[in-house]
Amino acid sequence: MDSNKVVPAWAGALAGVVAGAVALGVAYVVAAVLAPDSFPVVAVADAVVDLSPAPLKDWAIRTFGESDKTVLVGGVSVVLTAVAAVIGVLSRRSVRLGQAGLALFAVVGLLAVLTRPDAGALDGLSTVVGALAGSWALTLLLGRAVTPAGEARTDVLAGEGSPARPGPEEPAEAGRPAVMRAGAQLYAFDRRRLMVGVAGGLAVAGASGLAGQVLSGRRVGDTARAEIALPRPATPAAPLPRGADLRLDGLSPFVTPNKDFYRVDTAIVVPQVDPKDWTLRIHGLVDRPVELTFDDLLRRPLTEADITLTCVSNEVGGPYVGNARWLGVRMADVLRQAGLRADADMLLSTSADGFTCGTPVDVVMDGRDALFAFAMNGEALPVEHGFPVRQVVPGLYGYVSATKWVVDIKVTRFDTDKAYWTPRGWAEKGPIKTQSRIDLPKQGQTVQAGRTTVAGVAWAQHTGIEAVEVRIDGGAWQRARLAQVPGPDTWRQWALDWDAPAGEHTIEVRATDAAGRTQTGQQAPIAPDGATGWHSVSVRVV
Ligand SMILES: Nc1nc2c(c(=O)[nH]1)N[C@H]1C(S)=C(S)[C@@H](COP(=O)(O)O)O[C@H]1N2
Ligand SMILES: [Mo]
Numbered sequence: 276m277d278s279n280k281v282v283p284a285w286a287g288a289l290a291g292v293v294a295g296a297v298a299l300g301v302a303y304v305v306a307a308v309l310a311p312d313s314f315p316v317v318a319v320a321d322a323v324v325d326l327s328p329a330p331l332k333d334w335a336i337r338t339f340g341e342s343d344k345t346v347l348v349g350g351v352s353v354v355l356t357a358v359a360a361v362i363g364v365l366s367r368r369s370v371r372l373g374q375a376g377l378a379l380f381a382v383v384g385l386l387a388v389l390t391r392p393d394a395g396a397l398d399g400l401s402t403v404v405g406a407l408a409g410s411w412a413l414t415l416l417l418g419r420a421v422t423p424a425g426e427a428r429t430d431v432l433a434g435e436g437s438p439a440r441p442g443p444e445e446p447a448e449a450g451r452p453a454v455m456r457a458g459a460q461l462y463a464f465d466r467r468r469l470m471v472g473v474a475g476g477l478a479v480a481g482a483s484g485l486a487g488q489v490l491s492g493r494r495v496g497d498t499a500r501a502e503i504a505l506p507r508p509a510t511p512a513a514p515l516p517r518g519a520d521l522r523l524d525g526l527s528p529f530v531t532p533n534k535d536f537y538r539v540d541t542a543i544v545v546p547q548v549d550p551k552d553w554t555l556r557i558h559g560l561v562d563r564p565v566e567l568t569f570d571d572l573l574r575r576p577l578t579e580a581d582i583t584l585t586c587v588s589n590e591v592g593g594p595y596v597g598n599a600r601w602l603g604v605r606m607a608d609v610l611r612q613a614g615l616r617a618d619a620d621m622l623l624s625t626s627a628d629g630f631t632c633g634t635p636v637d638v639v640m641d642g643r644d645a646l647f648a649f650a651m652n653g654e655a656l657p658v659e660h661g662f663p664v665r666q667v668v669p670g671l672y673g674y675v676s677a678t679k680w681v682v683d684i685k686v687t688r689f690d691t692d693k694a695y696w697t698p699r700g701w702a703e704k705g706p707i708k709t710q711s712r713i714d715l716p717k718q719g720q721t722v723q724a725g726r727t728t729v730a731g732v733a734w735a736q737h738t739g740i741e742a743v744e745v746r747i748d749g750g751a752w753q754r755a756r757l758a759q760v761p762g763p764d765t766w767r768q769w770a771l772d773w774d775a776p777a778g779e780h781t782i783e784v785r786a787t788d789a790a791g792r793t794q795t796g797q798q799a800p801i802a803p804d805g806a807t808g809w810h811s812v813s814v815r816v817v
Pocket of ligand 2: 537585586587588672673674
Protein backbone atom coordinates (compact mmCIF):
# COMPACT_ATOMS: atom_id res chain seq x y z
CA MET A 276 0.00 0.00 0.00
CA ASP A 277 1.39 3.38 -0.91
CA SER A 278 0.89 5.61 2.07
CA ASN A 279 3.42 8.05 0.66
CA LYS A 280 0.94 10.82 -0.03
CA VAL A 281 -1.44 10.23 2.79
CA VAL A 282 1.04 9.92 5.67
CA PRO A 283 3.02 13.12 6.10
CA ALA A 284 6.81 12.88 6.08
CA TRP A 285 7.10 13.96 9.72
CA ALA A 286 4.88 11.07 10.78
CA GLY A 287 7.02 8.63 8.80
CA ALA A 288 10.16 10.05 10.39
CA LEU A 289 8.58 9.78 13.84
CA ALA A 290 7.59 6.15 13.20
CA GLY A 291 11.14 5.43 12.03
CA VAL A 292 12.76 7.00 15.08
CA VAL A 293 10.39 5.19 17.48
CA ALA A 294 10.99 1.88 15.68
CA GLY A 295 14.74 2.58 15.92
CA ALA A 296 14.37 3.21 19.66
CA VAL A 297 12.51 -0.10 20.06
CA ALA A 298 15.27 -1.86 18.10
CA LEU A 299 18.00 -0.37 20.27
CA GLY A 300 16.12 -0.91 23.53
CA VAL A 301 15.55 -4.58 22.76
CA ALA A 302 19.12 -5.05 21.49
CA TYR A 303 20.37 -3.41 24.69
CA VAL A 304 18.48 -5.71 27.02
CA VAL A 305 19.54 -8.81 25.05
CA ALA A 306 23.16 -7.62 25.08
CA ALA A 307 22.97 -6.90 28.82
CA VAL A 308 22.09 -10.55 29.37
CA LEU A 309 24.55 -12.08 26.88
CA ALA A 310 27.56 -9.78 26.47
CA PRO A 311 27.50 -6.01 27.09
CA ASP A 312 29.92 -5.09 24.32
CA SER A 313 27.78 -6.96 21.78
CA PHE A 314 25.37 -4.00 21.95
CA PRO A 315 25.60 -2.83 18.33
CA VAL A 316 25.94 0.88 19.22
CA VAL A 317 28.94 0.02 21.38
CA ALA A 318 30.40 -2.29 18.76
CA VAL A 319 30.02 0.38 16.07
CA ALA A 320 31.57 2.98 18.37
CA ASP A 321 34.41 0.54 19.08
CA ALA A 322 34.90 0.01 15.37
CA VAL A 323 34.99 3.78 14.87
CA VAL A 324 37.70 3.97 17.55
CA ASP A 325 39.76 1.22 15.94
CA LEU A 326 39.34 2.45 12.37
CA SER A 327 39.72 6.19 12.91
CA PRO A 328 43.12 7.64 12.07
CA ALA A 329 45.51 8.48 14.91
CA PRO A 330 45.28 12.29 14.59
CA LEU A 331 41.49 12.13 14.93
CA LYS A 332 41.79 9.95 18.01
CA ASP A 333 44.38 12.28 19.56
CA TRP A 334 42.15 15.23 18.84
CA ALA A 335 39.22 13.47 20.50
CA ILE A 336 41.26 12.64 23.62
CA ARG A 337 42.55 16.22 23.76
CA THR A 338 39.20 17.85 23.14
CA PHE A 339 36.85 15.67 25.14
CA GLY A 340 39.30 14.20 27.66
CA GLU A 341 37.82 11.38 29.65
CA SER A 342 34.34 12.04 28.26
CA ASP A 343 35.59 11.08 24.77
CA LYS A 344 33.65 7.81 24.94
CA THR A 345 30.42 9.53 25.92
CA VAL A 346 30.83 11.95 23.03
CA LEU A 347 31.48 9.09 20.62
CA VAL A 348 28.49 7.04 21.72
CA GLY A 349 26.42 10.25 21.56
CA GLY A 350 27.65 10.89 18.00
CA VAL A 351 26.80 7.36 16.90
CA SER A 352 23.33 7.77 18.45
CA VAL A 353 22.70 11.02 16.56
CA VAL A 354 23.64 9.34 13.27
CA LEU A 355 21.43 6.35 14.14
CA THR A 356 18.46 8.62 14.88
CA ALA A 357 18.88 10.46 11.58
CA VAL A 358 19.06 7.23 9.60
CA ALA A 359 16.04 5.81 11.45
CA ALA A 360 14.08 8.94 10.49
CA VAL A 361 15.02 8.51 6.83
CA ILE A 362 14.03 4.84 6.96
CA GLY A 363 10.67 5.89 8.41
CA VAL A 364 10.08 8.44 5.65
CA LEU A 365 10.92 5.87 2.97
CA SER A 366 8.69 3.27 4.62
CA ARG A 367 5.64 5.33 3.74
CA ARG A 368 6.20 4.29 0.15
CA SER A 369 6.69 0.66 1.07
CA VAL A 370 7.13 -1.04 4.41
CA ARG A 371 9.40 -3.50 2.57
CA LEU A 372 11.75 -0.64 1.76
CA GLY A 373 11.86 0.30 5.43
CA GLN A 374 12.52 -3.27 6.46
CA ALA A 375 15.30 -3.49 3.91
CA GLY A 376 16.80 -0.30 5.39
CA LEU A 377 16.64 -1.80 8.87
CA ALA A 378 18.20 -5.03 7.62
CA LEU A 379 21.07 -3.10 6.02
CA PHE A 380 21.58 -1.39 9.33
CA ALA A 381 21.59 -4.65 11.19
CA VAL A 382 24.27 -5.95 8.80
CA VAL A 383 26.52 -2.98 9.64
CA GLY A 384 25.91 -3.60 13.34
CA LEU A 385 26.56 -7.32 12.93
CA LEU A 386 29.82 -6.70 11.09
CA ALA A 387 30.98 -4.42 13.89
CA VAL A 388 29.91 -6.92 16.56
CA LEU A 389 31.33 -10.06 14.95
CA THR A 390 34.70 -8.59 13.93
CA ARG A 391 35.49 -7.70 17.53
CA PRO A 392 38.56 -9.62 18.67
CA ASP A 393 36.66 -11.11 21.62
CA ALA A 394 33.43 -11.84 19.72
CA GLY A 395 31.54 -14.91 20.89
CA ALA A 396 29.12 -17.08 18.94
CA LEU A 397 26.02 -15.52 20.52
CA ASP A 398 27.16 -11.91 20.15
CA GLY A 399 25.19 -11.33 16.96
CA LEU A 400 21.95 -12.17 18.70
CA SER A 401 21.31 -8.76 20.25
CA THR A 402 21.58 -7.07 16.86
CA VAL A 403 19.34 -9.59 15.13
CA VAL A 404 16.65 -9.62 17.81
CA GLY A 405 16.78 -5.82 18.00
CA ALA A 406 16.39 -5.45 14.23
CA LEU A 407 13.42 -7.85 14.21
CA ALA A 408 11.76 -5.90 17.03
CA GLY A 409 12.39 -2.64 15.16
CA SER A 410 10.97 -4.00 11.94
CA TRP A 411 7.88 -5.24 13.77
CA ALA A 412 7.44 -1.83 15.45
CA LEU A 413 7.82 0.00 12.15
CA THR A 414 5.20 -2.16 10.41
CA LEU A 415 2.81 -1.75 13.31
CA LEU A 416 3.29 2.01 13.52
CA LEU A 417 2.78 2.60 9.82
CA GLY A 418 -0.28 0.40 9.96
CA ARG A 419 -1.62 2.63 12.69
CA ALA A 420 -0.84 5.81 10.76
CA VAL A 421 -3.70 5.21 8.35
CA THR A 422 -7.28 4.37 9.02
CA PRO A 423 -10.12 3.23 6.76
CA ALA A 424 -12.03 6.27 5.54
CA GLY A 425 -15.06 4.61 4.03
CA GLU A 426 -15.68 2.77 0.78
CA ALA A 427 -14.42 4.21 -2.46
CA ARG A 428 -17.02 5.16 -4.95
CA THR A 429 -17.35 2.16 -7.24
CA ASP A 430 -17.56 4.28 -10.37
CA VAL A 431 -13.89 5.24 -10.16
CA LEU A 432 -12.66 1.74 -9.48
CA ALA A 433 -10.85 0.05 -12.31
CA GLY A 434 -11.82 -3.43 -11.30
CA GLU A 435 -13.17 -5.12 -8.21
CA GLY A 436 -10.93 -7.70 -6.62
CA SER A 437 -7.81 -6.60 -8.45
CA PRO A 438 -4.68 -6.46 -6.29
CA ALA A 439 -4.31 -3.38 -4.16
CA ARG A 440 -3.28 -0.68 -6.52
CA PRO A 441 -2.74 2.99 -5.83
CA GLY A 442 -5.36 5.23 -7.28
CA PRO A 443 -5.55 8.96 -7.62
CA GLU A 444 -5.45 10.70 -4.29
CA GLU A 445 -7.79 13.33 -3.18
CA PRO A 446 -5.65 16.21 -2.00
CA ALA A 447 -5.82 17.30 1.61
CA GLU A 448 -7.99 20.25 2.28
CA ALA A 449 -8.47 22.32 5.36
CA GLY A 450 -10.18 20.18 7.97
CA ARG A 451 -10.22 17.10 5.77
CA PRO A 452 -7.33 14.65 5.62
CA ALA A 453 -5.93 13.31 2.37
CA VAL A 454 -7.30 9.92 1.47
CA MET A 455 -6.09 7.23 -0.83
CA ARG A 456 -7.43 4.02 -1.97
CA ALA A 457 -6.36 0.41 -1.87
CA GLY A 458 -8.80 -1.82 -3.63
CA ALA A 459 -12.22 -0.64 -2.64
CA GLN A 460 -11.04 0.91 0.55
CA LEU A 461 -10.19 4.54 1.13
CA TYR A 462 -7.56 5.39 3.74
CA ALA A 463 -6.77 8.54 5.61
CA PHE A 464 -3.92 9.60 7.86
CA ASP A 465 -4.87 9.06 11.49
CA ARG A 466 -2.74 11.17 13.75
CA ARG A 467 -4.39 10.06 16.97
CA ARG A 468 -3.93 6.34 16.35
CA LEU A 469 -0.32 6.90 15.31
CA MET A 470 0.38 8.82 18.51
CA VAL A 471 -1.04 6.02 20.63
CA GLY A 472 1.31 3.64 18.78
CA VAL A 473 4.21 6.03 19.28
CA ALA A 474 3.52 6.14 23.01
CA GLY A 475 3.41 2.35 23.10
CA GLY A 476 6.67 2.08 21.15
CA LEU A 477 8.40 4.56 23.42
CA ALA A 478 7.15 2.63 26.45
CA VAL A 479 8.64 -0.61 25.06
CA ALA A 480 11.93 1.12 24.23
CA GLY A 481 12.10 2.80 27.63
CA ALA A 482 11.21 -0.34 29.58
CA SER A 483 13.76 -2.49 27.75
CA GLY A 484 16.43 0.20 28.07
CA LEU A 485 15.75 0.37 31.80
CA ALA A 486 15.79 -3.40 32.14
CA GLY A 487 19.11 -3.48 30.28
CA GLN A 488 20.49 -0.84 32.60
CA VAL A 489 19.44 -2.79 35.70
CA LEU A 490 20.83 -6.04 34.31
CA SER A 491 24.16 -4.53 33.34
CA GLY A 492 24.38 -2.71 36.68
CA ARG A 493 25.45 -5.86 38.48
CA ARG A 494 28.22 -7.20 36.34
CA VAL A 495 30.37 -10.19 37.11
CA GLY A 496 33.46 -8.03 37.58
CA ASP A 497 31.83 -5.94 40.30
CA THR A 498 30.42 -8.91 42.20
CA ALA A 499 33.57 -11.04 41.94
CA ARG A 500 35.72 -8.07 42.98
CA ALA A 501 33.92 -7.70 46.27
CA GLU A 502 34.68 -11.31 47.20
CA ILE A 503 38.45 -11.18 46.86
CA ALA A 504 40.55 -11.33 50.01
CA LEU A 505 43.96 -9.83 49.34
CA PRO A 506 46.87 -12.02 50.53
CA ARG A 507 49.89 -10.51 52.30
CA PRO A 508 52.86 -9.62 50.12
CA ALA A 509 56.14 -11.49 50.56
CA THR A 510 57.81 -8.20 49.65
CA PRO A 511 55.78 -5.33 51.10
CA ALA A 512 56.30 -1.79 49.91
CA ALA A 513 58.58 0.31 52.09
CA PRO A 514 56.45 2.36 54.48
CA LEU A 515 55.75 5.78 53.05
CA PRO A 516 58.21 8.33 54.42
CA ARG A 517 56.53 10.81 56.73
CA GLY A 518 57.14 13.73 54.42
CA ALA A 519 55.91 12.10 51.20
CA ASP A 520 52.78 14.21 51.22
CA LEU A 521 53.09 17.94 51.85
CA ARG A 522 49.30 18.03 52.30
CA LEU A 523 48.81 21.38 50.64
CA ASP A 524 45.36 22.42 49.59
CA GLY A 525 45.13 22.06 45.80
CA LEU A 526 48.27 19.92 45.50
CA SER A 527 47.74 16.38 44.12
CA PRO A 528 47.91 13.98 47.08
CA PHE A 529 50.90 11.63 46.99
CA VAL A 530 48.57 8.64 46.65
CA THR A 531 45.87 9.14 44.04
CA PRO A 532 42.60 7.67 45.37
CA ASN A 533 41.23 4.99 43.03
CA LYS A 534 38.11 6.99 42.33
CA ASP A 535 40.21 9.95 41.13
CA PHE A 536 42.72 7.91 39.15
CA TYR A 537 42.76 8.87 35.46
CA ARG A 538 41.41 6.33 33.03
CA VAL A 539 42.53 5.90 29.43
CA ASP A 540 41.58 2.94 27.24
CA THR A 541 39.88 2.00 24.00
CA ALA A 542 37.05 0.09 25.72
CA ILE A 543 33.61 1.66 25.24
CA VAL A 544 32.19 -0.87 27.67
CA VAL A 545 34.51 -1.99 30.45
CA PRO A 546 35.39 -5.69 29.98
CA GLN A 547 33.83 -7.87 32.68
CA VAL A 548 36.17 -10.73 33.45
CA ASP A 549 35.29 -13.34 36.05
CA PRO A 550 38.46 -14.26 37.96
CA LYS A 551 37.14 -17.84 38.10
CA ASP A 552 37.42 -18.03 34.32
CA TRP A 553 40.54 -15.90 34.02
CA THR A 554 43.82 -17.40 32.88
CA LEU A 555 47.07 -15.85 31.77
CA ARG A 556 48.80 -17.72 28.99
CA ILE A 557 52.50 -17.14 28.31
CA HIS A 558 53.74 -18.59 25.07
CA GLY A 559 55.84 -17.83 21.98
CA LEU A 560 59.61 -17.68 22.28
CA VAL A 561 59.71 -19.62 25.55
CA ASP A 562 61.00 -23.05 26.59
CA ARG A 563 57.88 -23.99 28.60
CA PRO A 564 54.59 -22.23 27.92
CA VAL A 565 52.83 -21.30 31.18
CA GLU A 566 49.16 -20.94 31.97
CA LEU A 567 48.15 -19.39 35.30
CA THR A 568 44.76 -19.19 36.96
CA PHE A 569 43.84 -16.34 39.28
CA ASP A 570 44.36 -18.64 42.28
CA ASP A 571 47.79 -19.65 40.95
CA LEU A 572 48.69 -15.99 40.78
CA LEU A 573 47.54 -15.25 44.34
CA ARG A 574 49.55 -18.18 45.69
CA ARG A 575 52.86 -16.93 44.29
CA PRO A 576 55.22 -14.67 46.25
CA LEU A 577 53.65 -11.23 46.02
CA THR A 578 55.29 -7.85 45.61
CA GLU A 579 53.81 -4.54 46.66
CA ALA A 580 55.13 -1.31 45.14
CA ASP A 581 54.35 2.39 44.81
CA ILE A 582 54.38 3.25 41.12
CA THR A 583 53.29 6.33 39.21
CA LEU A 584 51.49 5.60 35.96
CA THR A 585 51.60 8.09 33.09
CA CYS A 586 49.85 8.26 29.74
CA VAL A 587 51.75 9.22 26.59
CA SER A 588 48.72 11.38 25.70
CA ASN A 589 49.35 13.59 28.72
CA GLU A 590 50.03 17.15 27.56
CA VAL A 591 52.57 19.17 29.51
CA GLY A 592 50.66 20.07 32.69
CA GLY A 593 47.95 17.50 31.89
CA PRO A 594 45.94 15.21 34.17
CA TYR A 595 46.80 11.72 32.83
CA VAL A 596 49.19 10.74 35.58
CA GLY A 597 48.48 9.10 38.93
CA ASN A 598 50.27 7.31 41.72
CA ALA A 599 49.09 4.16 43.48
CA ARG A 600 50.27 1.28 45.62
CA TRP A 601 50.05 -1.88 43.52
CA LEU A 602 50.05 -5.49 44.66
CA GLY A 603 50.89 -8.35 42.35
CA VAL A 604 53.38 -10.85 41.02
CA ARG A 605 56.63 -9.82 39.43
CA MET A 606 56.36 -10.38 35.70
CA ALA A 607 60.03 -11.43 35.63
CA ASP A 608 59.33 -14.37 38.00
CA VAL A 609 56.65 -15.80 35.75
CA LEU A 610 58.67 -15.18 32.59
CA ARG A 611 61.71 -16.87 34.09
CA GLN A 612 59.54 -19.90 34.83
CA ALA A 613 58.52 -19.97 31.16
CA GLY A 614 62.15 -19.63 30.08
CA LEU A 615 62.70 -16.73 27.67
CA ARG A 616 64.59 -17.51 24.48
CA ALA A 617 67.62 -15.35 23.78
CA ASP A 618 66.19 -13.79 20.61
CA ALA A 619 63.00 -12.52 22.32
CA ASP A 620 62.90 -8.73 22.77
CA MET A 621 59.16 -7.99 23.07
CA LEU A 622 56.26 -9.09 25.26
CA LEU A 623 53.05 -8.72 23.29
CA SER A 624 50.33 -8.64 25.95
CA THR A 625 46.67 -8.88 24.98
CA SER A 626 43.64 -7.80 27.01
CA ALA A 627 40.30 -9.58 27.25
CA ASP A 628 38.95 -7.05 24.71
CA GLY A 629 41.77 -7.48 22.22
CA PHE A 630 43.93 -4.44 22.99
CA THR A 631 47.68 -5.08 22.84
CA CYS A 632 50.86 -3.61 24.32
CA GLY A 633 54.41 -4.31 23.17
CA THR A 634 56.81 -4.14 26.13
CA PRO A 635 60.59 -4.42 25.87
CA VAL A 636 61.80 -7.66 27.49
CA ASP A 637 64.97 -6.07 28.89
CA VAL A 638 62.99 -3.46 30.83
CA VAL A 639 60.73 -6.03 32.45
CA MET A 640 63.67 -8.32 33.32
CA ASP A 641 66.09 -5.67 34.69
CA GLY A 642 64.98 -6.01 38.31
CA ARG A 643 62.39 -3.25 38.57
CA ASP A 644 58.93 -3.91 40.02
CA ALA A 645 57.17 -4.74 36.75
CA LEU A 646 53.99 -6.41 37.99
CA PHE A 647 51.01 -8.48 37.07
CA ALA A 648 48.95 -6.44 39.52
CA PHE A 649 45.57 -7.37 40.98
CA ALA A 650 45.22 -4.75 43.68
CA MET A 651 45.44 -0.98 43.78
CA ASN A 652 45.66 1.06 46.98
CA GLY A 653 44.61 -1.82 49.19
CA GLU A 654 41.61 -3.06 47.23
CA ALA A 655 41.09 -5.43 44.31
CA LEU A 656 41.67 -3.57 41.03
CA PRO A 657 38.68 -1.45 40.11
CA VAL A 658 37.01 -3.00 37.05
CA GLU A 659 37.82 0.05 34.90
CA HIS A 660 41.48 -0.20 35.92
CA GLY A 661 41.83 -3.77 34.68
CA PHE A 662 40.18 -6.26 37.06
CA PRO A 663 41.17 -8.97 37.68
CA VAL A 664 44.77 -8.47 36.49
CA ARG A 665 46.74 -5.76 34.72
CA GLN A 666 50.36 -4.96 34.04
CA VAL A 667 52.23 -2.07 35.66
CA VAL A 668 55.79 -1.31 34.57
CA PRO A 669 57.62 1.58 36.25
CA GLY A 670 59.19 3.90 33.68
CA LEU A 671 57.10 3.05 30.62
CA TYR A 672 54.06 4.90 29.33
CA GLY A 673 50.79 2.99 29.74
CA TYR A 674 50.30 2.32 26.03
CA VAL A 675 53.40 0.09 25.84
CA SER A 676 53.17 -1.56 29.22
CA ALA A 677 50.05 -1.24 31.36
CA THR A 678 47.66 -3.74 29.70
CA LYS A 679 44.44 -3.91 31.72
CA TRP A 680 42.34 -7.09 31.77
CA VAL A 681 45.48 -8.88 30.56
CA VAL A 682 44.96 -12.51 29.48
CA ASP A 683 47.78 -13.42 27.11
CA ILE A 684 51.49 -12.79 26.68
CA LYS A 685 53.19 -13.73 23.47
CA VAL A 686 56.94 -13.61 23.87
CA THR A 687 58.09 -12.32 20.51
CA ARG A 688 60.19 -9.74 18.66
CA PHE A 689 59.58 -6.10 17.74
CA ASP A 690 60.38 -6.99 14.13
CA THR A 691 57.72 -9.72 14.12
CA ASP A 692 54.73 -8.22 15.94
CA LYS A 693 53.14 -4.79 16.21
CA ALA A 694 51.12 -3.68 19.22
CA TYR A 695 47.83 -1.74 19.00
CA TRP A 696 49.19 1.82 18.88
CA THR A 697 52.26 1.22 16.71
CA PRO A 698 50.57 1.26 13.28
CA ARG A 699 48.49 4.20 14.55
CA GLY A 700 51.42 6.56 14.64
CA TRP A 701 52.93 6.03 18.09
CA ALA A 702 56.48 4.99 18.91
CA GLU A 703 57.23 1.29 19.32
CA LYS A 704 58.91 1.87 22.67
CA GLY A 705 57.66 4.41 25.18
CA PRO A 706 59.98 5.31 28.05
CA ILE A 707 58.39 8.05 30.17
CA LYS A 708 59.89 11.50 29.71
CA THR A 709 60.78 13.53 32.79
CA GLN A 710 58.02 16.01 33.57
CA SER A 711 56.89 18.45 36.22
CA ARG A 712 53.53 20.09 36.81
CA ILE A 713 52.34 23.13 38.73
CA ASP A 714 49.19 22.22 40.70
CA LEU A 715 48.88 25.46 42.60
CA PRO A 716 48.20 28.20 41.94
CA LYS A 717 45.95 27.17 39.07
CA GLN A 718 46.14 28.66 35.58
CA GLY A 719 44.27 31.98 35.54
CA GLN A 720 43.84 32.10 39.30
CA THR A 721 43.76 35.40 41.20
CA VAL A 722 46.22 35.30 44.10
CA GLN A 723 46.52 37.58 47.14
CA ALA A 724 49.73 39.61 47.10
CA GLY A 725 52.31 38.52 49.66
CA ARG A 726 53.61 35.15 50.70
CA THR A 727 52.03 32.30 48.77
CA THR A 728 52.96 28.73 47.91
CA VAL A 729 53.69 27.36 44.45
CA ALA A 730 53.55 23.56 44.43
CA GLY A 731 53.18 20.55 42.23
CA VAL A 732 54.49 17.13 41.28
CA ALA A 733 57.40 15.92 39.14
CA TRP A 734 58.20 12.47 37.81
CA ALA A 735 61.01 10.53 36.15
CA GLN A 736 59.95 6.96 36.88
CA HIS A 737 62.65 4.45 37.73
CA THR A 738 65.30 7.18 37.72
CA GLY A 739 63.85 9.50 40.32
CA ILE A 740 63.64 13.27 40.73
CA GLU A 741 66.65 15.06 42.16
CA ALA A 742 65.67 18.70 41.79
CA VAL A 743 62.76 20.92 40.82
CA GLU A 744 63.22 24.56 39.90
CA VAL A 745 60.72 27.35 39.45
CA ARG A 746 61.07 30.72 37.83
CA ILE A 747 58.80 33.71 37.79
CA ASP A 748 58.44 35.88 34.68
CA GLY A 749 61.51 34.34 33.05
CA GLY A 750 63.77 35.30 36.00
CA ALA A 751 66.36 33.15 37.76
CA TRP A 752 65.55 29.50 38.45
CA GLN A 753 64.88 28.93 42.15
CA ARG A 754 65.16 25.52 43.82
CA ALA A 755 61.88 24.23 45.19
CA ARG A 756 61.87 22.08 48.32
CA LEU A 757 61.17 18.42 47.64
CA ALA A 758 58.93 16.03 49.51
CA GLN A 759 60.26 12.59 50.48
CA VAL A 760 59.70 9.61 48.20
CA PRO A 761 59.67 5.85 48.90
CA GLY A 762 61.79 5.17 45.79
CA PRO A 763 62.52 6.22 42.22
CA ASP A 764 59.27 4.87 40.72
CA THR A 765 56.84 7.49 42.01
CA TRP A 766 56.25 11.13 41.39
CA ARG A 767 57.64 13.63 43.87
CA GLN A 768 55.85 16.59 45.35
CA TRP A 769 57.62 19.95 45.42
CA ALA A 770 56.83 23.40 46.82
CA LEU A 771 58.26 26.90 46.79
CA ASP A 772 57.32 29.92 48.86
CA TRP A 773 56.86 33.00 46.76
CA ASP A 774 56.48 36.58 47.86
CA ALA A 775 54.02 37.52 45.16
CA PRO A 776 53.99 41.17 44.04
CA ALA A 777 50.82 42.65 42.49
CA GLY A 778 50.45 42.27 38.73
CA GLU A 779 50.29 39.58 36.05
CA HIS A 780 52.88 36.83 36.45
CA THR A 781 53.97 33.67 34.72
CA ILE A 782 55.30 30.73 36.72
CA GLU A 783 57.35 28.00 35.05
CA VAL A 784 58.73 24.73 36.38
CA ARG A 785 61.38 22.22 35.33
CA ALA A 786 62.73 19.06 36.92
CA THR A 787 66.09 17.34 36.95
CA ASP A 788 66.23 13.56 37.27
CA ALA A 789 68.53 11.59 39.55
CA ALA A 790 70.92 11.03 36.64
CA GLY A 791 71.40 14.81 36.45
CA ARG A 792 69.40 15.34 33.27
CA THR A 793 67.30 18.51 33.28
CA GLN A 794 63.91 18.43 31.62
CA THR A 795 64.04 20.07 28.20
CA GLY A 796 62.17 23.31 27.53
CA GLN A 797 61.86 22.31 23.88
CA GLN A 798 58.18 21.74 23.15
CA ALA A 799 57.14 18.46 21.53
CA PRO A 800 53.61 17.19 20.91
CA ILE A 801 52.31 14.03 22.59
CA ALA A 802 52.70 11.94 19.42
CA PRO A 803 54.68 9.88 18.68
CA ASP A 804 56.44 9.39 22.03
CA GLY A 805 55.29 11.91 24.64
CA ALA A 806 55.13 15.68 25.13
CA THR A 807 58.05 17.81 26.31
CA GLY A 808 58.36 21.42 27.41
CA TRP A 809 57.97 23.31 30.68
CA HIS A 810 54.61 23.67 32.33
CA SER A 811 53.68 27.28 32.95
CA VAL A 812 50.71 29.02 34.56
CA SER A 813 49.70 32.67 34.46
CA VAL A 814 48.22 34.26 37.55
CA ARG A 815 46.96 37.68 38.59
CA VAL A 816 48.23 38.91 41.92
CA VAL A 817 46.10 41.57 43.64
N1 LIG B 1 43.11 -3.30 27.79
C1 LIG B 1 43.64 -2.07 27.73
N2 LIG B 1 44.63 -1.75 28.56
C2 LIG B 1 45.18 -0.52 28.52
C3 LIG B 1 44.73 0.44 27.60
C4 LIG B 1 43.67 0.07 26.72
O1 LIG B 1 43.22 0.84 25.87
N3 LIG B 1 43.14 -1.20 26.82
N4 LIG B 1 45.29 1.68 27.58
C5 LIG B 1 46.63 1.84 28.14
C6 LIG B 1 46.97 3.22 28.35
S1 LIG B 1 47.21 4.17 26.97
C7 LIG B 1 47.18 3.74 29.59
S2 LIG B 1 47.82 5.28 29.79
C8 LIG B 1 46.86 2.98 30.81
C9 LIG B 1 45.91 3.74 31.69
O2 LIG B 1 45.58 2.98 32.82
P1 LIG B 1 44.42 3.49 33.77
O3 LIG B 1 43.21 3.67 32.92
O4 LIG B 1 44.25 2.47 34.82
O5 LIG B 1 44.87 4.81 34.33
O6 LIG B 1 46.25 1.74 30.50
C10 LIG B 1 46.83 1.06 29.42
N5 LIG B 1 46.19 -0.23 29.36
MO1 LIG C 1 48.07 6.09 27.60
